[in-house]
Amino acid sequence: MTPRMITLARNNANKLETSNVMLKRGHIEQIPQEETTVDLVISNGVIALSEWKHMAFSEIYRVLKPGGRFVISDVVTTSLLPESVRDQTGQWVECVAGAALKSDYLSMIESAGFTDVEILEERSGPEGHEEWRSLLTSLTIRAFKRAQ
Ligand SMILES: C[S@@+](CC[C@H](N)C(=O)[O-])C[C@H]1O[C@@H](n2cnc3c(N)ncnc32)[C@H](O)[C@@H]1O
Structure with a gap:
């Protein structure tokens, strides 16, 4: 993420x-936010780009208030992508090369402490002509930090 993105978002917020x-x-692995201050975390296509997804989920857990929740959309894979794809910088940018195995992704969420993990939506994609793309799945997941 770049300072220009923040400027664009600030301009849009001002316009509104x-x-x-x-x-x-x-x-996302070191969120600049005090712990237990957030009701809801939303994210679309960011954690798939992180090499340290478990840290991202721990951070989301840290900032959420007890009873708080996240709703995250991301790309995962149903089995391991070919090494040639995982090594391509271009595929990292497309959020593909860093995509975790669906089972690992869900395990990381539970290991971070989340409860009531629910897949709200699952669909194939993003599409493309290469065969390995059929291994990609788009998930929308909701999970909660236990209320105290
Ligand atoms: C595919 S874009 C999604 C952007 C936006 N959420 C959307 O839905 O249009 C991925 C974004 O994640 C940001 N990003 C990648 N790695 C990140 C990290 N470790 N921490 C925070 N943001 C990251 C990138 O800069 C980029 O803006």
């Missing part, structure tokens, strides 16, 4: 005359 938007730049 919002008074409840605060933008922070940071890494």
Whole structure:
């Protein structure tokens, strides 16, 4: 993520005359937010790009309030992608090369402490002509931090 993205988002927030938007730049593995301060975390196509997905889930858990939840959409794989694909920088940018195995992805969520993990939507894709693309699945997952 770049400072220009934050500037664009800030300009859009200004255009909408919002008074409840605060933008922070940071890494998902080290979220610049106090612990237990957040009701809901949403994310689309970011964690698949992280090499340290377990840290991202731990961080989401840390910032959520007890009873808080996340709703995350991401690309996962149903079996291991060919090494040639995992090594391609271009496929990292497409969120494909870093995609975790679905079972590993769900295990990382549970290991971080989340409960009531539910797949809200699952669909094949993103599409393309290469055979290995049939291994890709788009998930939308919701999970909760246990209420105290
Ligand atoms: C596929 S885009 C998705 C963007 C947006 N969520 C959307 O739905 O349009 C992935 C975004 O994740 C950001 N990103 C990649 N690795 C990250 C990390 N470790 N921490 C935070 N953001 C990251 C990238 O800069 C990029 O903006």
